[in-house]
Amino acid sequence: MSRREAYVRPATIRSLSWFVGLVGVVAAVAGPVYAVNGATQAGAAVEVPVELAGVGDSGALDRVPLAVPDLPQGAAVAAQNQGDGLALSAWDSTIAEQLLARGDAVVLGLAVGVGAWLLRSVLTSVAAGRAFGTDNARRLNGLAVVVVVAGGIGPLLPQIGSLVVLDRLDLVGAGSPFVMGLTFGFPPVLLTGLLLVVLAEAFRQGERLSQDVEGLV
Amino acid sequence: MSPADLETHRVTCHLDRLLSDRGLTLTELAERVGVTVVNLSVLKNDRARAVRFSTLTAICDALGCQPGDLFSVTPGP
Numbered sequence: 377m378s379r380r381e382a383y384v385r386p387a388t389i390r391s392l393s394w395f396v397g398l399v400g401v402v403a404a405v406a407g408p409v410y411a412v413n414g415a416t417q418a419g420a421a422v423e424v425p426v427e428l429a430g431v432g433d434s435g436a437l438d439r440v441p442l443a444v445p446d447l448p449q450g451a452a453v454a455a456q457n458q459g460d461g462l463a464l465s466a467w468d469s470t471i472a473e474q475l476l477a478r479g480d481a482v483v484l485g486l487a488v489g490v491g492a493w494l495l496r497s498v499l500t501s502v503a504a505g506r507a508f509g510t511d512n513a514r515r516l517n518g519l520a521v522v523v524v525v526a527g528g529i530g531p532l533l534p535q536i537g538s539l540v541v542l543d544r545l546d547l548v549g550a551g552s553p554f555v556m557g558l559t560f561g562f563p564p565v566l567l568t569g570l571l572l573v574v575l576a577e578a579f580r581q582g583e584r585l586s587q588d589v590e591g592l593v
Numbered sequence: 594m595s596p597a598d599l600e601t602h603r604v605t606c607h608l609d610r611l612l613s614d615r616g617l618t619l620t621e622l623a624e625r626v627g628v629t630v631v632n633l634s635v636l637k638n639d640r641a642r643a644v645r646f647s648t649l650t651a652i653c654d655a656l657g658c659q660p661g662d663l664f665s666v667t668p669g670p
Contacts, residue, residue: 591642593632 386503393499400492407485414474422469424477424538426462427555464554466541473541479533487526494519508582516579520572527565532558603667608637611656611663625655 414422428440440462469477494515501509535558542548548556612622619637623630628648635641649660656663 589643591635591640593628593636593641593644593648 389499389503393496393503396492396499397496400489400496403485403492404489407482411475411478411482414478415471418469418471418474420469421465421467422473422477422541423463423465424541425534426464426538428462428553429555464538464541466545473537476533476537476540479537480530483526483530483533487522487530491519491522508579508586510583513576513580513583516572516576520569520576523572524565524569528560528562531561535559603669605665605667606636606639606641607663607665608633611658615656622655626651
C-alpha cells in the first residue's frame, strides 16, 4: 500500500521553489554581467585555458613563463596552474577575447536562469498537489535540453577564446608549446540530460494517468 | 482531441432528486459517505466521468437506494 503522508510538506516545497527562483534570477543576471565586466577590461590581461604539448602532467607545474617573440611592450604571457589545468594570461586583450574567456559563465548563468524558471513551475505544481498536471513533462524535457546544450556549449567558449588569443600571439601551428583543438566533456552532460528525459517520460505517463482519472469520484 | 472528448456518455445522475426526497443536503451526505462535497457536486451536476464502486456503495447505503435509482441512461438520438 502506498504511503499516505507526504515526504515533504507543501510549504517546504514552496520555499524551495522560491529559493530556486531567486538563484535563477541571480545567475541569469550575474553571468552576463560578469562577461560584460570582462569586456570593459579589453586591453588588460585575459586568462584562457591551455594545455602544454609534450608535458606529461601539466598539473605538476606551477607557473611557467613563456618567451613569445614580438610581444608589444608591457605585454606578458605566463601559464599558471589553477588546480584544474593551466591558464594562459595575456595582455592587450580584445573585447572578443574577454567575452569568449568568460563565455562559460554567461552560458552557465543563462542556463541556470532558464532551468530555474522551468523547475520552479514544476515545484509549484507539486506543492499544489498537481504534480501530474499539464506541462510538467514538457518542462522537464526542456530542462534536459538546457542541460545538454549549455553543458556542451559552455566549456567550448573559453577554449575558442584560447585559440583566438594564441592566434593573436602567433602561438598556433607547428612549434607551438600548446596543444591545439577543442575538448568535449559530453558523457556526464549527456547522462544528466538522459536522466532528465527519463524523468520527463515518467511525468508524461503520470499526466496520462491523471487525465484517465479526471472526473473520477 | 483530448481523451475526455472521446468519451461521451448519456448517464444522468439523480442525486439532487434523491437528496430532496430525503431532506438531506449535499454537505450532510458528504459527511455520511466520506466523500468531499466537491466530488459529490461533480457527481450531482453530471460532470463525473467515473464512479468508484466503494463510493457508489457508500452513497446507496446513505440514501437507502440502489444504483439504478441514482443513475439512468437517457435515450440516444
